[in-house]
Amino acid sequence: MSGIFNVVRFEVMRNLKKPSFWIAAVMVPIALAAYVAICGMAGYNMGDSLSGGVDMTDLEVAVVDDANYLQVFEIPQGDPEEQKTKTIAKLEDKEQAIQDVKDKKIDVLYYIPADFAESAKIEIYVKPDKSNILDDYSIPIRTALNLQASSQIPAIDLKIITGAIEVATTTYDATDDHEVDMSENINKIIAPIICVALFYFLIVVLGNRIIVAMTEEKENRISELLLTSIKPNDLVIGKIISLMILGIVQLLVLVVPVLIMINTDAISVVLPADLEISVNAVELIKYFAALLASYFFFTSACVAIGSITPTAKDANNYSGVIMVFMIVLPIVFMSVFNGEPTFMTYFLTYFPASAPLSILLRGIFGSLPTWELWLSVADLIAFGILCSYLGTYFFKRNAISFTSKINFKKLLGNPRKSWNK
Amino acid sequence: MVFADKTVIKDLSFDVKKGEIFGLLGSNGSGKTTTIRALLGLYEPTGGELLVNGKKFAPQDKIRIGYLPEERGLYKKESVIDTMIYFGRLRGLENPKEWSMNYLERVEMQDFAKTRVDKLSQGMQQKVQVGIAVMNDPELLILDEPTKGFDPMNRKLLMTIIEELHKKGSTMILITHYMEEVERLCDRILLLRDGKAKAYGTVKDVRKEFGGKSLDDIFVEIYGAKEVD
Secondary structure: OHHHHHHHHHHHHHHHOOHHHHHHHHHHHHHHHHHHHHHHHHHHHHHHHHOOOOOOOOOOEEEEEOOOOOOOOEEEEOOHHHOEEEEOEEEOOHHHHHHHHHOOOOOEEEEEOOOHHHHOOOEEEEOHHHOOOOOOOOHHHHHHHHHHHHHOOOHHHHHHHHOOOOOOOEEEOOOOOOEEEHHHHHHHHHHHHHHHHHHHHHHHHHHHHHHHHHHHHHHOOOHHHHHOOOOHHHHHHHHHHHHHHHHHHHHHHHHHHHHHHHHOOHHHHOOOOOOOOOOOHHHHHHHHHHHHHHHHHHHHHHHHHHHHOOOHHHHHHHHHHHHHHHHHHHHHOHHHHOOOOOHHHHHHHHOOOOHHHHHHHHHHHOOOOHHHHHHHHHHHHHHHHHHHHHHHHHHHHHOOOOOOOOOHHHHHOOOOOOOOO | OEEOOEEOOOOOOOOOOOOOEEEEEEOOOOOHHHHHHHHHOOOOOOOOOOEEOOEEOOHHHOOOEEEEOOOOOOOOOOEHHHHHHHHHHHOOOOOHHHHHHHHHHHOOOHHHOOOEHHHOOHHHHHHHHHHHHHOOOOOEEEEEOOOOOOOHHHHHHHHHHHHHHHHOOOEEEEEOOOHHHHHHHOOEEEEEEOOEEEEEEEHHHHHHHOOOOOHHHHHHHHHOHHHOO
16 A cells, blocks of 8 residues: 555656646646636727727717718717717718818718618728727717617517517426426536536646556666566556546646636626526536546556557557547537437447547536436446556566567466466 | 467576575576566566575565666656655655665765756666665665676675675675676576576586686586677
8 A cells, every 4th residue: 555655646746846747737727817818808998999989978970971861860878877968960061071080170970871771881080190990980870870770660670680589498308307497408518518628638638648657667667676666556556546636636727717717706707798607516526527437447548558558659559549439439429419319329428438528428418317427437437447457467467578569469368377466 | 487489497496595695697598587587576487486485485475675677777857866765665665865865975976866867877877776776675685787887986886785785684696797796796606598507506616517617617618609798
């Protein structure tokens, strides 16, 4: 037991000391924070623009309407409760009006051409010192045209056109037939979506580190020295535990900033204001268990591959096969996860290499009953343990084979008794 | 000991007495390293057994074994002290850091404690490997070509360390190609050829058996001049 503990301590500490570990770990949270910051800044600017774009209070605004279309010249401005309005002056001569803009007598001029009914195009002229490519001077005329058009359309037609129809949908849960509302459905898929993202993050960031973990000793010719200091079982188990710990550290580095953002309401910057998301804790625990079981299986499988192959390069070739099963298969057959389960659905759910993503995708489609989720978790853990056993078995036989070829005959030959178990 | 269809070690039997330095000699490919790996359980022997004090050896006997393998390396990207502490902990040392610092001082490497292994010269790396092999004050120390790649000064230092451990009562198996090391250090020797014993006994007895020849000449006689390195 102390051997396992020492391996875990060494492996975890040396990885935590590596800058590359932290660069990979903080890369996503930094990118997320940068995105939030950019959204926040853009939202602030956009907010300014949308709430009037430019402060029009002290501006002279005029329109030349050759189409004789515009009838609304008073538009609301600023806080609706203050009921302030802005008047758009009506002029007749376009050329003179443009000259007035150039002479800074008019700040903003709107020109509605005679063919406006066909072209739906308006020209805007802004006096020189007011022009700014980030400012939106079209808001007043748009508002005026909007008010005019809305007043001519029946209220219900307007709601239909603007998509303001309210919808009440009732759906039935595929797993237990109980009635669910849409918000429940949306909140249910959040947990598997989060876990899919985290699983991809883990295998991308830690995949190579896992592969290298079991080949490093062989490539550096340390295994002979090491195996006279520790039992192979303890070494392999210690490696798997340390990789699990490193995975959890990576997850915490990613999840903690998101939780902080949620608690400080910073997340609202990137989400639509009217979108209310609540993560169901029970669902999150269920899918987080599936995520950990998936990562355990992935780690164990990579450790087993690493124990067979002499170099990390060889191991990468073989782990590519697992990646195909893990990522490509569930995506290619994604349609089988939606609706009534078929043989393929069950195969992908319980075949350990394709199970991780299949479980989470079925969760997103709402076609995974809770009992099946726990069965899949048990399935992944069982296969993970089997892979750990195979990793130990192969490592014992292959730890001091420093050649570049895999000798399957030697690996799979009749086991002989050895006293150094 | 059989690999695939090839018998590497056949009908080999020898004993190593407590506190002696035992020389395991032979040309390249004669089966020395394979014999040691089978004894240590790194290879699963086809047959045979290892007896310690007349009893079949089992890991739970907790004999302190030190081993310096022929194929040796270290964690290249770790510091010297971190590597030594790790192996010290695995070998059950109570204060591996203190032991390691004392050893590094002894081999004049105290200034390299925090240096990454891949920044060290080959000779320095070997000193670290020797330190790891002897750090648990081994009852049985197996050294496979311990001076390979050492300059004369470091070879002398290593010989001194071996002699000190011997005086403290360690039993040693020494695999080497250097006959002067054998004559200086070994109490008894075994010469292997093609996995079979060709000479076995005290250095004095073996020399007597071969008509008083030097160990170098005996080596040449057994393996043939062409085979000798």
